[in-house]
Amino acid sequence: MSMLILTACASTPQREPEIQRISAEELDKLLPPPVAALSLDEIVQLSKQGLSAEDIIKKIQESKSQYVLTPSQYLDLNKQGVSTKVLDYIQSAHEQMLKENFADELNKREQAKVKEQEKLKKELLLRRGYPFYDPFWGPGPYWRHPFYGPGFYGPGSGLYYRFGW
Secondary structure: OHHHHHHHHHOOOOOOOOOOOOOHHHHHHHOOOOOOOOOHHHHHHHHHOOOOHHHHHHHHHHHOOOOOOOHHHHHHHHHOOOOHHHHHHHHHHHHHHHHHHHHHHHHHHHHHHHHHHHHHHHHHHHHHHOOOOOOOOOOOOOOOOOOOOOOOOOOOOOOOOOOOO
8 A cells, every 4th residue: 555655656747738829920920921923803804704614723723823812802703703613713722722831830840849859868868878977088998898808809819719709
């Protein structure tokens, strides 16, 4: 019973995991600014000229345009004659861009965390491996040879016989 109490007192308490929240400023930095090489007015003009939705989507893809639109802008574009397929593509492309950017940021944070853990592991191993190591004097002249024995002065030196090695 006393051993159980002693081990309970000696164990370290569990810590709650840290949750890193993204602030509004960091979120603004993560989101790339929308690049509209093909303006919304040009998309409306292409729709009025009778181009198919697939052709307009292809032009948007070729220009690598990204749009951040409000719901009212979507409604206005639809009233001006832009196909719902084009509007759906614009929305899905925006969502895909957001997912990719957040995945990249999560990967960067995870890699930084892994590097920090590796650094802490190396530090722990160094402390555990050299408890009495004096950093000012180095490991000493015999660090490769932990004991004086046959072969210390080179192969075949001294009066001894080798069997099997």
